[in-house]
Every structure is written in C-alpha cells, then in structure tokens.
Amino acid sequence: MGNTATRRREFRFRLDPGTGIPVYRQIMDQVTAAIASGMLAPGDQLPTVRQLAVDLSVNPNTVIRAYRELEIRGILDTQQGSGTFISRKEIRRDELDHGRLLDQFVADVLARAGSAGFSAAEVAARLREFATGNPQQEEQ
Amino acid sequence: MGNTATRRREFRFRLDPGTGIPVYRQIMDQVTAAIASGMLAPGDQLPTVRQLAVDLSVNPNTVIRAYRELEIRGILDTQQGSGTFISRKEIRRDELDHGRLLDQFVADVLARAGSAGFSAAEVAARLREFATGNPQQEEQ
Amino acid sequence: MGNTATRRREFRFRLDPGTGIPVYRQIMDQVTAAIASGMLAPGDQLPTVRQLAVDLSVNPNTVIRAYRELEIRGILDTQQGSGTFISRKEIRRDELDHGRLLDQFVADVLARAGSAGFSAAEVAARLREFATGNPQQEEQ
Amino acid sequence: MGNTATRRREFRFRLDPGTGIPVYRQIMDQVTAAIASGMLAPGDQLPTVRQLAVDLSVNPNTVIRAYRELEIRGILDTQQGSGTFISRKEIRRDELDHGRLLDQFVADVLARAGSAGFSAAEVAARLREFATGNPQQEEQ
DNA sequence: GTGGTCTAGACCACG
DNA sequence: GTGGTCTAGACCACT
Numbered sequence: 022m023g024n025t026a027t028r029r030r031e032f033r034f035r036l037d038p039g040t041g042i043p044v045y046r047q048i049m050d051q052v053t054a055a056i057a058s059g060m061l062a063p064g065d066q067l068p069t070v071r072q073l074a075v076d077l078s079v080n081p082n083t084v085i086r087a088y089r090e091l092e093i094r095g096i097l098d099t100q101q102g103s104g105t106f107i108s109r110k111e112i113r114r115d116e117l118d119h120g121r122l123l124d125q126f127v128a129d130v131l132a133r134a135g136s137a138g139f140s141a142a143e144v145a146a147r148l149r150e151f152a153t154g155n156p157q158q159e160e161q
Numbered sequence: 162m163g164n165t166a167t168r169r170r171e172f173r174f175r176l177d178p179g180t181g182i183p184v185y186r187q188i189m190d191q192v193t194a195a196i197a198s199g200m201l202a203p204g205d206q207l208p209t210v211r212q213l214a215v216d217l218s219v220n221p222n223t224v225i226r227a228y229r230e231l232e233i234r235g236i237l238d239t240q241q242g243s244g245t246f247i248s249r250k251e252i253r254r255d256e257l258d259h260g261r262l263l264d265q266f267v268a269d270v271l272a273r274a275g276s277a278g279f280s281a282a283e284v285a286a287r288l289r290e291f292a293t294g295n296p297q298q299e300e301q
Numbered sequence: 302m303g304n305t306a307t308r309r310r311e312f313r314f315r316l317d318p319g320t321g322i323p324v325y326r327q328i329m330d331q332v333t334a335a336i337a338s339g340m341l342a343p344g345d346q347l348p349t350v351r352q353l354a355v356d357l358s359v360n361p362n363t364v365i366r367a368y369r370e371l372e373i374r375g376i377l378d379t380q381q382g383s384g385t386f387i388s389r390k391e392i393r394r395d396e397l398d399h400g401r402l403l404d405q406f407v408a409d410v411l412a413r414a415g416s417a418g419f420s421a422a423e424v425a426a427r428l429r430e431f432a433t434g435n436p437q438q439e440e441q
Numbered sequence: 442m443g444n445t446a447t448r449r450r451e452f453r454f455r456l457d458p459g460t461g462i463p464v465y466r467q468i469m470d471q472v473t474a475a476i477a478s479g480m481l482a483p484g485d486q487l488p489t490v491r492q493l494a495v496d497l498s499v500n501p502n503t504v505i506r507a508y509r510e511l512e513i514r515g516i517l518d519t520q521q522g523s524g525t526f527i528s529r530k531e532i533r534r535d536e537l538d539h540g541r542l543l544d545q546f547v548a549d550v551l552a553r554a555g556s557a558g559f560s561a562a563e564v565a566a567r568l569r570e571f572a573t574g575n576p577q578q579e580e581q
Numbered sequence: 582g583t584g585g586t587c588t589a590g591a592c593c594a595c596g
Numbered sequence: 597g598t599g600g601t602c603t604a605g606a607c608c609a610c611t
Contacts, residue, residue: 041600043594046181053275054268057284080382080596096276123279127287130270136175136191138198139263141292145285147267152281183601210584220603225585233373242500242583242611315556321466323586331556338558350599360588365600382595382598403559407567408474410550415473416516419543421572424477425565427547432561461585463609500611 032060034068036077044079048087053096056107058151063109067097070105172200174208176217180269184219188227193236196247197259203249207237210245312340314348316357320409324359328367333376336387337399343389347377350385452480454488456497464499468507473516476527478571483529487517490525 032055036047055061067073070088074081088105091097098108134144172195176187195201207213210228214221228245231237239245274284312335316327335341347353350368354361368385371377379385414424452475456467475481487493490508494501508525511517518528554564 041183041186043181045594049276050269050272053273054271055275057271057275057279058281083595086594094276122277123283123287126274126277126279127284127291130284130288131291133175133177134266136173137194137262137266138200139266141288143263144267144270145288145292147263148270148281148285148288151267151271152285185601209582211582220605221584222604223602226601228584230373233370239584240611241585241609244583313556315553317553321463323461325586326461334557340558349597351597360590361599362589363587366586368599379599380596381600384598402557403563403567406554406557406559407564407571409470410564410568411474411477411571412470413473414546415475415477416469416514417542417546419477419546421478421568423543424547424550425568425572427543428550428561428565428568431547431551432565465609503610506609 034073034077036079044077044083045087045090048073048077048084049091052087052091052107056096061107063107065107067105067107174213174217176219184217184223185227185230188213188217188224189231192227192231194262196236197262201247203247205247207245207247314353314357316359324357325363325367325370328353328357328364329371332367332371334402336376337402341387343387345387347385347387454493454497456499464497464503465507465510468493468497468504469511472507472511472527476516481527483527485527487525487527 034048034051036044040047052061052067061067067088068076070081070084073079074084077084088097088099092099092105095110096108097105098110099105130144131141134141174188174191176184192201192207201207207228208216210221210224213219214224217224228237228239232239232245235250236248237245238248270284271281274281314328314331316324320327332341332347341347347368348356350361350364353359354364357364368377368379372379372385375390376388377385378388410424411421414421454468454471456464472481472487481487487508488496490501490504493499494504497504508517508519512519512525515530516528517525518530519525550564551561554561
C-alpha cells in the first residue's frame, strides 16, 4: 500500500504560443495554477532553470525572471545551490478574512464569466475537473 | 408584453489590468467570446472606435488595432464612414469554440486563485453556491 | 570564380510617394513581390524594423505594422529578439501569383502614363528598346 | 462598313477592394489609364457622377472628388449642365521635351519593375496587350 | 461622425 | 539589439 494521501499528479509546463502573453507570465501562471489545483504543494521542488529552459525551448533568462517574480510574491523559495521550491510559508490570515477574500475573488470570477458568456455552473464544473485531475485532452 | 425586438443582452467590455495580456488582445478575445456565446451576432454593430476607447480609457489606436486584426481574420467587417460590424460570412468554428474558450478562462481563474492562496476546490465550491441560488451577490 | 555562396540579389525597398497608397501596404507589396520573384526565399531574414524605418525615412511603427500583417497572413515569421524572416511554411500561391502582380504593376504604369500624357503604345515601344539593348541608360 | 478608325473599346470602371487605395484615386487612375490605352480620347464623355456612383456602389461625393481632381490637373473638363468630358486641350510640349520626359518616365518604370522582379520585356509585352485591347481575363 | 494612416516617443519582453 | 505595446495627437478618406 503506497502512500496515496500525498501522491500528486505529474505536472508539465506547456507554452501557448501566439497568445501575446509573455512567456515569463505563462510560466508564473502555470506554477500558481498547479498550486491551486494541488499538483504542486509547499516544499515541492521545481525544475531547475536550465532544465525548464531546455524543455520549453526558451532563454534561461526568461525562466529566471519568472522564478524571481514568484519569489518576490512569496510563492517560491530559492535556496542557493539546492534549487527552487514552493514556499512553505503559509499565507497568514484568519478564517474570516479568508472567507471574505474568497467571496470577493469568486464575485470577480463571476463577473468575468458573465462578460464572456459562461455560466457559474459550467465554470465550477470545469474547475472541479481540473482540481480532481480528470484527464485533459491536449489541444493541438 | 416587453419589447421583444431587442433580442440580445447589452454587452459591455471590461479590461483586466495587471494580467500582462495586451489590451488589444483582451478586446479581441471579448469580441470572439461574445460571438461564441450569442451576445453578438452577424450583422451587429460594435461600439465605435472612439466610443470604446473612451469607455476603456484607452487610446483609439489600440481599439483600431484590435478591430483590424479581427477583420483580417474575417470576424469583423468594417465599413469606412459607417462603422464596424460582426461579419455575415461564415466564421471559422474553431475560432469560437466554446470549450476551448472555457478552458482558457478556467486556466486563468486557476492561476489567479493559486496566486491569491485559494485552492481550486474551494473556489469551485463557492462558485457552485453562487450558481445554485446563494443569496449573496457580487459586490460593486 | 565569384562568390557563389550568396545566391540572391541584394533587395532594396523603395517608397513611391504621392500615389496615395499607404506606406505599410507598399512595404507589404514589395515583400510579396520579392518572394514571388525569388529575391527573397523562405528562411531569409528581412531588414530589422528600425533599420528599414531609417532607410525609408518612416516611423518604426509603420514598418512593424507591415511586418505584422504579413505575419498574420502567414508570409512572415517573427522571432522576438532575433528578427523577422520569410516563413518556411507553405505560402498560399495566390498571394504571390506573378501574373496578378504583373497586371497590377502594369495597370499602375498605365495610370501614370495617361496622367503624364504618354500613350501606352509609346511607353511600350520605348520600354522594348531598353529591353533589347538600346544604349541609353536611366538617368539619376 | 462602320467607321472603324474612331471606334473605341467599351470602358468599365471597376473597384479593387481591400487594397487600401482610396476609391477616389482608383477612379482617377482608371480614367488616366483608359486615356493612355486609347479607350478614352479627348472629347469623350464620362459617366455622370450619379450614374458612376450607382455603378460602383459608392457615395456621389467620392466620384465628385475624383472628377474634380482630374479637372484641376487639366485632364477633364466639366461643362455645367451637359456633363464631364476628357479635355481637348493637348498637353503642350515640343518633341524634344516629350522624348526626354518619356525617357525619364520609362527609366522610372524600369527601376520600379526591377525592384518588383519584372523584366522590361514582360512589362512591355503586357503593356502592349493593354494598349491593343486584347481580351483581359477578369480576376475574381 | 465613421474608420484609417502616420508620427514621435516612452517603455516592455526577449536573446 | 531584436520585436511589441501603447499613448497623444495630427491629418486623411468616406457616409
């Protein structure tokens, strides 16, 4: 019986060309998205700068910049010589604040979904699929 | 006995600052999303360049650029002197695929959630409450 | 024993003032004509945006616009940070049809000739003299 | 036995959309081109402003502007109440000047043809076809 | 009043 | 040094 409680799904970075979104932002977004969906958790190690640069066919400076900005935001910790990790520092706030901020966040999502013509139900459904790790189809 | 002649909901553009996504792309995306969801239909007139520029507090050139790229892609028709319209020609389905747009939207929500310290699961749950008639409404 | 490694003629852009044709279109047309005639081939690098802007005494934005529209049409590839290149992907034949481009060119010559008081017949005759080795050369 | 010496080919205006060339210029160019190729000759009457505007699905002001600019250049004569005609005033210049100007004109054509990858021979040939009225294929 | 072209120039993303 | 985004503002083409 392996330890199934802490097992996480494999996580791969993928770039989306032609969107006009800067590569360093795409990297940042994928890290934070992976945290939200449980694919990465505090303490996990990220790929090395050079490895990720090779994987994405991207200049190492671009990866460095993404990691650096995430570190500034307190999301990553860089430990010289051993690598880059998801920060273990919990975001400190009490339950009341958390609930209030979550409501604000969700209200904003709703407004944006409405503008784009999505219903709250379908967004919630798709989000749950991401969170629980159902197989996602590749887009060519 | 309401006025049934106006069959579509009013459509408002909204910019999303601080995402790093170019403004002209946000405009393009909102137009395609609005078409995909039926809020805009072939033949409908878009806001004038200058009006939308004022609404979004953006330079007219930025709006022109968004409209122009959509025209090159066959999604809009512009008629000098009279305005800009949703093209009546067949629009390529894949440009407007609902599932693809939803996936993009959800990926974006996920990135924001992770960055703000929320899990996908809790966002989905709260969203579902909103969807199923929770009395709380978005706050302005 | 000349240097045969450089297989293509040098290509120079030239603007045609006073035609009413937008500068960005003239640039686009010259790129497509150069490809159609083999002066530029897939993979070739174009002048940098700023260099061409200086050469033509034109604003860099105007060059960017020309390059960008050609990219949207699949004729150019731009690589951030390294330059702009003729696309290696198959280019649609009709964009580059030699006969069509020639017809456009001749229609333009005709319009100028009439405006300047020359008949098509005499222009054709003089042109043929140049073509068949008449000693007169163009004057600067 | 009709009078074949003065018979001219039928002349129709056609707009070329999507070129970015202003409509009024396209009209002007077609008039001067028709003169160069002998389809219109001094004294010939042009379509009325309203008729041409209807034919081209264009605003009458646009046609008015084209005619007015050609009149300013001395190419058209407008006779209030009877219509618009190709000017009978010959462009005055002696043979020497004419030859010199023609050479300049042809040299310019040659330079532009070279830039676009056309040979003098093929331009001359196509030009002669226009001048002698060979059947031109429509371009869709 | 509609969209279109262009300039001058600041600042950003990327290699 | 490469291309990209955006602004401010002038002037043009067309209905």
